[in-house]
Amino acid sequence: MTNLIEQLNELVDQLSINNSAENAKTEIDSLNKVSRQASNIASPLTRLCRVHAALSIIDTDLAQPPIFDEEIYEQLKTSTATIESLLQLWEQNGDLSQGEQLDNALSSCNVTITKVTEIEEQVWNKWSESLKQRALLAESLLESQRNLSAVKEVVKNYRSFSEQLLNLLSSMPDDEALVIKCQELANHMEELKGQMEFDIPKDVEHFLNEFSFNGQPSLKSLTPDVLEWLNEKNMLGNFILRQVL
Secondary structure (H helix, E strand, C coil): CHHHHHHHHHHHHHHHHHHHHHHHHHHHHHHHHHHHHHHHHHHHHHHHHHHHHHHCCCCCCCCCCCCCCHHHHHHHHHHHHHHHHHHHHHHCCCCCCCCCHHHHHHHHHHHHHHHHHHHHHHHHHHHHHHHHHHHCCCHHHHHCCCCCHHHHHHHHHHHHHHHHHHHHCCCCCCCHHHHHHHHHHHHHHHHHHCCCCCCCCHHHHHHHHHHHHHCCCCHHHCCHHHHHHHHHCCCHHHCCCCCCC
16 A cells, blocks of 8 residues: 555656646747747847947938937837836736737837838938949049059059948948948048049040050150150159160
8 A cells, every 4th residue: 555655646746747847848938939029129129229320420421320200209119118018027927928018019119120220221322322422433434544554553452442342331331330441441542533643635545545555656656745744643664665676
């Protein structure tokens, strides 16, 4: 009899353990569900905040930082209130997977994400396009520098900075350092543009094209005006006079 009672007690204990484990599994599954739903808004909201901080330091000569109107502020307050309500329920050990509070918070935050994203994208598009207009040169203008050995290194550096800038501008920045880097690159490119030669006389252009295409421009194309221009640009040393037999 004693053995039977002991076996029954062990069975009761085992059932109790199994029930506890099952309850724990149910609670964990419920929390995982809530966690997945919360993550769907937590990551976008975090990124929005980082983008907003980055765009707040843009050059105001190019575009104005994000500005929220009364409607957006009201939406932000509504989303904040729904999240605070969830936190209170959590602190009271409430089941977040039940009821409408979680759905309301998710819905409100999604609306906020959509509205704020639209504003940030408008600012970003205007700023990035203004930055490109300020810094970028048409390929035809860069090509016009091809025969000017004096600015060869300038053009090389300009192309390198241009590539970096376009790469950084391919998506909205979520780091203030990226905005600063973009604006610094644009400033460097403007400085390099100032070192290039765009007002090239026709005779000089003809001489340089002959030199570029066949490497043997005729002396006839080296007019006094061309000679003077080359001398002013310290480019005479780039050419060697050779007699063709």
